[in-house]
Amino acid sequence: MNLIEEISRRHPSDAVAVISGGRSVTYGELFDGASEVAAEIRNAARPLQRHPRIGLHCPDGLDYIILAMGILLADACLVPLAEELTAEEREEITHTTSLDFTLDGKPDHGGHVLKRLKTKPPAFPEDDFQALNPAFIRFSSGTTGTSKGVVLSHETLLARITAANEGLKIGPDDKVLWMLPLAHHFAVSIVLYLYAGAVTVLEPSPAREDILAAAEAHEATVMYGAPFHYAMLGADTGSFRWPSLRLAVATAAALPEATARAFEQRFDQALVQGLGIIEVGLSVLNLEDAASTPTAIGRALPAYEVALLDPSGNPVAEGEAGEFHIRGPGLLDAYLVPWDPAPLRDGYFASGDLVVRHSDGLLTLVGRSKSVINVAGMKVFPEEVESVLNLHPEVEASRVVGKDHPHTGQIPIAEIIPRDPANPPKAIALQRYCREHLSAYKVPLRFKPVDHLPRTASGKIRRV
Incomplete structure (x- = not known):
């Protein structure tokens, strides 16, 4: 199964998929661009006779989406090389993942550059890796103490975005105002919007006035951002009330209550916090209690089960902090280095987060087990x-x-x-x-x- 091919079959080619810099790009135009990139990759990778691993280095924007789609469409494995990485960090990822190619986007100069690399043999079993139908390798932010490289297949990505959208309920009528780095979120969030048929509005400017101008011009219905963005918007003193907004999701960091209250007062819309983990995806969302308890991470989405355990593996009492364990669709297929194709315990992923479950079932994140x-x-x-x-x-x-x-x-x-x-x-x-x-x-x-x-x-x- 190829997730990008699945997306291509779901939507009319003339439906708008992305709005960037005032330009509306249809699904047909996206797939035409991705198909050209995929053909180039397939031709270059033919001698390998396997799924190649390709590091993508490209600034945020429309080109990133097209190049990333092209990599996946070619049955290659996408390895994001984020803009903020130092040369040393980029080199480390290159060798750890044993990249076959890098794909560098050159938006200012037009086009892109696909470069063949010569790296040492991988420190993980190549045959086992290939058997996963790998789509994505992402290095976490130390979710379990060290960053090991999370491997996700096409099938896992599909299961993950399907489960997350049971809560988000994003569809063809939505326009999602996007504020986060694509290198960290493309393979789950942007792919979800494409699969659901929504329009993704890319606003490159971090200025409050530009964000709100884009929201008003395109009648954005959903915003996905960090608490920083919401704090900035909540301090706005203009007259725009954002009447089209139906869902504002805060992610990437803990949501301060003051930020949530200021945003809700300004736009009459509660901020919905969730717990997103690269090994798991978005499994917990504060949909029902965002207005009354904005700092809570919410409740598990329908497809997931949560267990809060003490260091001995026993369930903690209600109101006590326990390590967050989650079970459900879309959990990681493997850790890359050291290779671990079964990093679960009885089907649960142990996140390292410390969470309290209250009497009404609401979950609150109180810290990290490894940072206590x-x-x-x-x-x-x-x-x-x-x-x-x-x-x-x-x-x-x-x-x-x-x-x-x-x-x-x-x-x-x-x-x-x-x-x-x-x-x-x-x-x-x-x-x-x-x-x-x-x-x-x-x-x-x-x-x-x-x-x-x-x-x-x-x-x-x-x-x-």
């Missing part, structure tokens, strides 16, 4: 402390980590980026501020001003 700081037997979730520090008027951003301590086991330490580097906030003032919002054992004992915080390729705080 243990202070004299009491658990401190760095995300909770950071959410407080980040509200301090003199703090731009923060990271909280655990430092070993001979008496308490660990103590929390904070790194902060001051809003005014020449005049950073005093440690005693930050401690006083934290004590106003946190239990004493959660308050960092040290505060270190820094120029930047280590982040993963997708922009999340790096924990390890």
Whole structure:
């Protein structure tokens, strides 16, 4: 099965698929462009006599979508090489995945460049990899402590987007305003919109005025963005009320309540948070309680089962934090390196996220099991402390980590980026501020001003 071929059979060729830079592109035009790319790849890869692995390096935009579709249509395996990667990081992915080709998009100069590579034999079993009908390899942001390379087949992608759309309910009448990096989201989100027959509106400008102008001009019905985008939009003071908006999904980072409240007040639309995991897809969505409890991740979508377990593998009591385990369609086919074709336990994927289930069944994310700081037997979730520090008027951003301590086991330490580097906030003032919002054992004992915080390729705080 080829997912792009399935999409091509589902929609009229003259139906609009993508709007980019004022240009409306039909499904027929998308497939014509993808078919040309696929023919070039098939011709170049014919001597291999197997599914080639192709690294895609291209700026966000229409060209990215066409090139990515072309790779999949050619029965090649797509390996995103995100724009923000350093040369060293790109080289590491190239060798880890044993890429056969790179495909570099050149939007400013027209066209693209397909380059054959010579890499060492793969560190994973080639025959087993080929047997999966591989479509996609994505390196996670340390979901289980280290980034191993997640392998997804065409069949898995289809199962995943079908299950997710039971909650999103995206269809041909929708116009999705897209704000996130395509390298991190194409193979699930954009493919879902194409499969469902929706129109994807690409707005390259991060400026609030341009985003809202695109929303108004195209009567966008759905927005998919990060909390950063919603915070910016919620602060808008214009007159546009966005009457066509039916669904606003916040992803990529925890949704602050203040952001959700400001956006809802401005546009009369609750922000829907979900839990998206590259190994799983979008399995939990806060559809019913977005207005009353916006910081919750919601409930499992119909196709999924959730188990919250303690370190011994036993279910935790209601109201207690347990490691989030999920079972259902679209779970990863394998980890690439080291090769693991069955990274599940009784059909469940163990995410490393710590989640609480409340009496009404609502799920709340409280932290990461691998980032928890243990202070004299009491658990401190760095995300909770950071959410407080980040509200301090003199703090731009923060990271909280655990430092070993001979008496308490660990103590929390904070790194902060001051809003005014020449005049950073005093440690005693930050401690006083934290004590106003946190239990004493959660308050960092040290505060270190820094120029930047280590982040993963997708922009999340790096924990390890």
